[in-house]
Amino acid sequence: MRISELARRAGVPVGTVKYYLREGLLPAGTPTSATQAQYGEGHVERLSLIRVLVGPGGLSLTAVRTVLAAIDDPPSSLHELFGTAHSALGPVSTAGAPATARARELLARHGWAVHPDAPAVGQLAGALEGLDAVAVPGIDGLIDRYAELAAELAEADVAAVPAGSPTEAVRFVVAGTVLLEPLLLALRRLAEEDACARRIGSGTPAT
Amino acid sequence: MRISELARRAGVPVGTVKYYLREGLLPAGTPTSATQAQYGEGHVERLSLIRVLVGPGGLSLTAVRTVLAAIDDPPSSLHELFGTAHSALGPVSTAGAPATARARELLARHGWAVHPDAPAVGQLAGALEGLDAVAVPGIDGLIDRYAELAAELAEADVAAVPAGSPTEAVRFVVAGTVLLEPLLLALRRLAEEDACARRIGSGTPAT
Numbered sequence: 373m374r375i376s377e378l379a380r381r382a383g384v385p386v387g388t389v390k391y392y393l394r395e396g397l398l399p400a401g402t403p404t405s406a407t408q409a410q411y412g413e414g415h416v417e418r419l420s421l422i423r424v425l426v427g428p429g430g431l432s433l434t435a436v437r438t439v440l441a442a443i444d445d446p447p448s449s450l451h452e453l454f455g456t457a458h459s460a461l462g463p464v465s466t467a468g469a470p471a472t473a474r475a476r477e478l479l480a481r482h483g484w485a486v487h488p489d490a491p492a493v494g495q496l497a498g499a500l501e502g503l504d505a506v507a508v509p510g511i512d513g514l515i516d517r518y519a520e521l522a523a524e525l526a527e528a529d530v531a532a533v534p535a536g537s538p539t540e541a542v543r544f545v546v547a548g549t550v551l552l553e554p555l556l557l558a559l560r561r562l563a564e565e566d567a568c569a570r571r572i573g574s575g576t577p578a579t
Numbered sequence: 580m581r582i583s584e585l586a587r588r589a590g591v592p593v594g595t596v597k598y599y600l601r602e603g604l605l606p607a608g609t610p611t612s613a614t615q616a617q618y619g620e621g622h623v624e625r626l627s628l629i630r631v632l633v634g635p636g637g638l639s640l641t642a643v644r645t646v647l648a649a650i651d652d653p654p655s656s657l658h659e660l661f662g663t664a665h666s667a668l669g670p671v672s673t674a675g676a677p678a679t680a681r682a683r684e685l686l687a688r689h690g691w692a693v694h695p696d697a698p699a700v701g702q703l704a705g706a707l708e709g710l711d712a713v714a715v716p717g718i719d720g721l722i723d724r725y726a727e728l729a730a731e732l733a734e735a736d737v738a739a740v741p742a743g744s745p746t747e748a749v750r751f752v753v754a755g756t757v758l759l760e761p762l763l764l765a766l767r768r769l770a771e772e773d774a775c776a777r778r779i780g781s782g783t784p785a786t
Binding site (some may be wrong): 420421423424427449450451454455458479484485486487490492493495496498499500502503505506508509510511513514515517518519521522523524525526527528529530532534540543544547548549550551552553554555556557558559560561562563564565566567568569570571 | 627628630631634656657658661662665686691692693694697698699700702703705706707709710712713715716717718720721722724725726728729730731732733734735736737739741747750751754755756757758759760761762763764765766767768769770771772773774775776777778
């Protein structure tokens, strides 16, 4: 197909397709003349993935590049694959040493085997630091319950990774990191609304 | 205390404190001269909350204003309180009608009583649209499992809201929305790493 059809099928403006081609995020098509080239289904698929990573995923082009590199040359283990996705896609934390120590303590309490310098440890420390600053009573018990449920989410994630095809596995982990996170947050908010609705009259804060 | 001590105690630069005073986010102190005023513990507490909302929470000043208004004049029901927090703190979705219909179908399947135009419905629709675009095999089963676990998270959240004090309840819901979300995402990533580590050798994607 020509670049105009490729752009239409993936839902991306032609100018953006040309930009991705120049940046090397999208491989060149097969030239048919000095100014035209033909593109295949592989181009549509990759362009759709880039669109999602940049749009709903909110990724920078640098992060997209890292993710595409992992797809082109998949890591040899599931562990390394999740690590690559988390490093490429994770926010950078600026939490202090006490919060970081608390984060590691929480992980140890739940018996989780994680690298002490994993980016998510900093992310966890940042969240704990924020919670400390607003001094929410009874939050510690809730955090432990969150850790238990996070372990169940992770079990479901890891069990769902397609076996056999490294490319499919990478796509799954990337989509799982980028797209399941907003999904989870939306579901939690909706479930909160439902939980409140079912409690109406029994748990109003104004007494 | 003077403004310099207030700034130091809350960990905010003096210039920023003055800005919050001018913007009305922080109530004026008690004047002691033409150019000086005294501040109390209430100021430290509110300033610390603003710092967390703007920093780890990543809120705009408009969102901070909405949250502070809810603290100053708490909604009369828990349901309304969660609604206010979600509206003030939620991202705006641009999902299309088919994805929105799928989101409502998912909520109906789980029997959740939520307002059809709740902001999180759009957020959920956006995430579903993104997942569709990358066509991840077997994702539907995983989404249903996420919904079940989100319901358990929400039960824990709603049960943990302090009863009796509307101000404490608002602080809790705001902190729960703004700060527990990054906490949950960090815990899920760390739990994934742990789940992979425990499976090493049994579930590598490269076969």
